[in-house]
Amino acid sequence: MPADPERSDPPLVAGEREQLNGFLDFLREAITLKARGLTDEQARRVHVPTSPRTTVAGLVAHLTYVESYWFSVVLGGQEDPWRERFEEDPDAEFTAAAGVPVTELITAYEAECQASREIAAKLELGHRAPLRGDREVTVRWVLIHMIEETGRHAGHLDLLRELTDGLTGE
Numbered sequence: 130m131p132a133d134p135e136r137s138d139p140p141l142v143a144g145e146r147e148q149l150n151g152f153l154d155f156l157r158e159a160i161t162l163k164a165r166g167l168t169d170e171q172a173r174r175v176h177v178p179t180s181p182r183t184t185v186a187g188l189v190a191h192l193t194y195v196e197s198y199w200f201s202v203v204l205g206g207q208e209d210p211w212r213e214r215f216e217e218d219p220d221a222e223f224t225a226a227a228g229v230p231v232t233e234l235i236t237a238y239e240a241e242c243q244a245s246r247e248i249a250a251k252l253e254l255g256h257r258a259p260l261r262g263d264r265e266v267t268v269r270w271v272l273i274h275m276i277e278e279t280g281r282h283a284g285h286l287d288l289l290r291e292l293t294d295g296l297t298g299e
Contacts, residue, residue: 136162137151137158138151139152139154139155145269149276150246150249150272153272153275153276153279154242156276156283157238157242157279159279159283160192160238160283160286163185164185165235167185167290167294168231169230169231171185171293172184172189172231172234173185173187173226174289174293176292182220182224184223184226184289185286185289186226186231186234187222187223187226187227188285188289189231189234189235190222190223190225190229190234190237190238191223191226192238192282193234193241194222195275195278196238196241196244196245196275197210197241197244200244200248200249201245204248204249204256204268205248206258245275249268254268254272255268255269256268258271
């Protein structure tokens with residue numbers, strides 16, 4: 130991770146969609162910045178003994194799945210390709226990361242984020258999508274949820290990266 134990485138800031142003045150997308154993209158960049166430059170061993174290092182799945186690699190894989198689920202599955206209406214794996218292992222996306230090079234995890238995350246952007250761009254913020262049974266969510270809700278989810282895990286990655294090699298910063 131460069132000492133002072135270039136990073137795009139969310140717009141200070143813009144419409145609702147541009148600000149939501151701007152904050153989500155800002156946090157998505159934080160995820161890749163925290164994961165870049167680590168070896169595979171470093172990305173899999175366990176620093177939280179009570180949560181052995183909480184590794185840099187595991188969190189990047191988890192966020193890749195979360196992007197896919199909320200945008201492709203919920204908003205895009207696609208089948209969840211992980212459904213059967215989750216029946217066997219509720220932490221499947223974390224455990225699957227153990228065998229994938231960190232560079233591939235980052236590339237997959239970035240590709241999934243791009244697919245998410247494309248799906249969301251086609252829908253109005255107030256567009257409703259079915260959610261498990263008779264519930265619904267809007268595109269706005271999904272974007273806000275993803276800001277929260279990505280931000281929470283960016284904080285985890287801040288700590289994991291510092292514990293791994295001492296690097297700090299945004």
